[in-house]
Amino acid sequence: MPQVYAMNGGNGPQSYAQNSSYQRGAVDAAKELIKEEIDKELDVKQLSSTSVHPFRIADFGCSTGPNTFVAMKAIREALEEKLRKEGLASEVPEFQVFFNDHISNDFNTLFASLPPERHYLAAGVPGDFHKVLLPKASLHFAHSSCTLNWLSDVPNEVTDNTSPAWNKGKIHHGGAKKELLEVYASQFAKDLESFLNARAHELVDGGLMALVIPTVPDAIRESQTTIVPEKGYEVLGSCLMDLAKKGLVDELKVDTFNIPLYYTSLNEIKTLMKANEHLNVQRMEKLSIPGKHEFLSNPCGIALHHRAVLEGLLEKQFGSDIMDELFELFTQKLAESSSLFNPENQDVVLIFVLLKRKMRT
Amino acid sequence: MPQVYAMNGGNGPQSYAQNSSYQRGAVDAAKELIKEEIDKELDVKQLSSTSVHPFRIADFGCSTGPNTFVAMKAIREALEEKLRKEGLASEVPEFQVFFNDHISNDFNTLFASLPPERHYLAAGVPGDFHKVLLPKASLHFAHSSCTLNWLSDVPNEVTDNTSPAWNKGKIHHGGAKKELLEVYASQFAKDLESFLNARAHELVDGGLMALVIPTVPDAIRESQTTIVPEKGYEVLGSCLMDLAKKGLVDELKVDTFNIPLYYTSLNEIKTLMKANEHLNVQRMEKLSIPGKHEFLSNPCGIALHHRAVLEGLLEKQFGSDIMDELFELFTQKLAESSSLFNPENQDVVLIFVLLKRKMRT
Structure with a gap:
């Protein structure tokens, strides 16, 4: 199994950059909450007594943009506003933003898309976010949106x-x-622990972290109901089996291919977050995403959304030659079962979590 | 004129990664001097009284590797050795390395080539090194090798x-x-001043910077003699004019195309370095490069060396279609004038400069 994977690069019609309006919705919905929490929770006076210059922000699992730029701008503006409010912005502070994603992420596209008027110093940090990526106590604000549902690997x-x-x-x-379900849940718990411990190392005392995590309601998780996106993977799996029957794909390769994706539940993350000894949960709530996503009621839109996200993984296992045929078949099958992909029927719930780094002793 | 340009990306036969053994020679030759200077000039006790953790190193104009990894490893090892010697390595310090180059540099190849056993946290910093790229007083060691001969732009x-x-x-x-020559020299002076001021902003008090700068001897500069690499550009220019005569290239495009490259002289950099009010020159000397470069006596080798470095610039002006024909013609013409490209007759002199950040008042 591939251990690293990334969203589709570039800016083309099948790129993540052009097909991530769902993820953009999550970023937009969290902006106001982040602003509130920076205002309420960030003790800039305590921070400025040690090292407020520069203010360091990081996005973990940033992909190629543009969503990450929207999130980083919102955080920078909220920090600047807070500093102004506390009378600490006599000189404009320097902001440094670290953009993290897997080594195979298309950083060239990310860097080429950096907003010219960004008001921060930019750096890319390649690597697995389950490990330490930045120095100890160097980060003031960590952000990660719609990323923790991706596991570090498929359980053996x-x-x-x-x-x-x-x-x-x-x-x-x-x-x-x-x-x-149990082996996936257990991998998720291990991965989340690694992620939280790595960020606890990197955050300054009193530093904040905002997470947006796709979950399923506890009742659905407990009843072992298959949720809508999982039904999509079922359809995609059946397309691969169809291609196997046509001899275009080795069936054994379908048996050994699994998407390293897990939707946790609110109860699970509550328990896991509280277990971390370095971070306090300050806020945890359901994010309301205003408006429904047009593309989710449209088979072509859903197929493109999946292709932008999954093509890298699928190519590693099955090669690039069958990708067009696979996603054409997927679009057809989606069109035949459109009731499943009703935008009113999306049972993924986005949870916003705000954590604060405890003081080191 | 293009304002940003980068060495050829990827790992293919025409890539910078495969055709930068000349630049590797410079890195290797400077390693021992860097080690000596870190041992002699770096006041780690003073640094550790403020913020020795983490130790931040940056390479300005890093390209795609592998040369930058060799340089960064040597600097990290020398720093670790110095900390050990001073009894400050009770716990292994964290090192963070920033790899800088133009936005159009192939950072994807750089990140994919990062040595797995590197003992430092890595980050890429896209942007023009004539501007501030890192926060104030955050950098302990700056490095830049065979880069300052590239101007920010061709003078108008x-x-x-x-x-x-x-x-x-x-x-x-x-x-x-x-x-x-005068307009080039004046652009070089302006660019060097911007580069030094940007690094003076980023370096901690007492922080060090090692530079390797390709120069020509003062006597040659004063006599306005054309040096060997410049003769190479003359040949390349005549190839472009040949293609213009064949109608494959617009002659006006040749008239408006100029390589933004300038070889300074030792006297020039002495004067310019001493003019900087934030940095002290601690050492400046000629680098001896052990051994001659085989490829420099071989027309194919010289052509590949030039292609890896100049193709990006040439493509922007003339398009990619004529590149193969241009470099075939260049190789032919080089073969006809092989006396010019005798490896014994390389009059570029590499100068090593070590600068130290003055204390801020």
């Missing part, structure tokens, strides 16, 4: 044909099989 | 047909014409 049991969690002929757990 | 007078510095039908000043 899933591709082991002797395990009860073996997922033959499918490409995602789909919520239905208890053993499968 | 060079492409102005009413100016005495107009360079019709040629692509480089070639050392021969006084007015031309």
Whole structure:
């Protein structure tokens, strides 16, 4: 299994940059909450007594833009506003923004798209965000949106044909099989712990972190219901099996391919966040996304959204030659089961979490 | 004229990564001097009383590797050795390395080539190094090798047909014409001042900067002799004029194309460095490069070396279609005038400069 993967690069019609309006909705919805929390929770006087210059911000799992630029601008503006309010902006502070994503992320496109009028110094940080990426106590604000649902890897049991969690002929757990769900949940817990500990190392005392995490309601998780995006992966998996039957894809490769994606529940993240000894949860709530996404009611839109996100992973396993045929078939099958992809019927809930770094002793 | 340009990306046969053994020689030759200067000049006790953690290093004009990784490793090792010697390495310090180059540099290749066992946190910093790229007083060691000969732009007078510095039908000043040489020298002085001031902003008090600058001997500069690499640009320019005569290239485009490259002299940089009020020159000397470069006696090797460095600039002006023909013709012409490209006859002198940031008042 690939250990690193990234959203589609470039600015073309199948790029993440052109097909991430869903993720943009999450960024927009969180902006106001981030502003409130910076105003309420950030003790700039305490920070400025040690080292407020420069103010360092990081986005973990930034992809290629433009969503990350929207988020970083909002955070910088909220920080500047707070400094002004506290009478600490006599000289304009320097802001340094670190853009993190996997090594295989298209940083060339990210850098070429940097807004010219950005009012911050920019740096790219390549690497897995489950590890330490920035120096100890150097970061004032960490941000990560719609990223923690991506696991560091598919759990071994899933591709082991002797395990009860073996997922033959499918490409995602789909919520239905208890053993499968458990190994994914356990991988998610391990990954979240690594992520939180790495950020706790990097954040200054009193530094803040805003997370937006896609979840499913607890009742759905407990009833092992397959949720709408998982139904999409089921359809995509069935397309791969169709291509296998046509001899275009090795069936064994479908058996050993699984999407490293897990939708946690509110109860799960509450428990996991509270277990971290370095970070306090200051706020945790459901994000309301204003408006529905047109593209989610449109088979072509859904297919493009999936292609921008999953093509890198699929190519590594199946090669690039079948991608056009796969996504044409996927679009057709989506059109035939359009009731599943009703935009009114999206049961993913985005949870906003604000954490604060405890004082080091 | 393009304002930003970068070495050829990727890892292919025409890439900078595969054709930068000349630049590697400079990095290797400077390593020992850098080690000596870190040992002699770096007051780690004074630094550690303020903020030795993390130790921040930056390479300005890093290109795609691998040379930058060799330089950064040498600096990290020398710093660690110095900390150990002073009894300050009870805990292994964190190192953060910033890799800078133009936005159009191939950072994807750079990041994919990062040595897995690097012992530092890595970040890429896209942008023009004549401007501030890192926060105030945040950098302990700055490095830049074979980069300052690249100007921020071609001086306006060079492409102005009413100016005495107009360079019709040629692509480089070639050392021969006084007015031309003067506008290049004046652009170099302006660029060097911007570079030094930007680094003076970024360096901590007492922080060090090592530069390797390609120069020509003062006597050659004063006699307006055309030096060997400039003769290479003359040949390349004549190839472009040949293609113009064949109708493959617009002659006007040759008239308005000039390579933004200038070889300063030791006297010039002495004067310019001493004029900077924030940095002290601690050492300045000729670098001896052990061994001659085989590829410099071989027309194919010279052509590849030039292609890796100049293709990006040439493509912007003339398009990519003529590149193969241009460099085939260049290789042929080089073969016919091989006496010019005798490796014993390389009159570029590499100067090593070590600067130290003065204390801020």
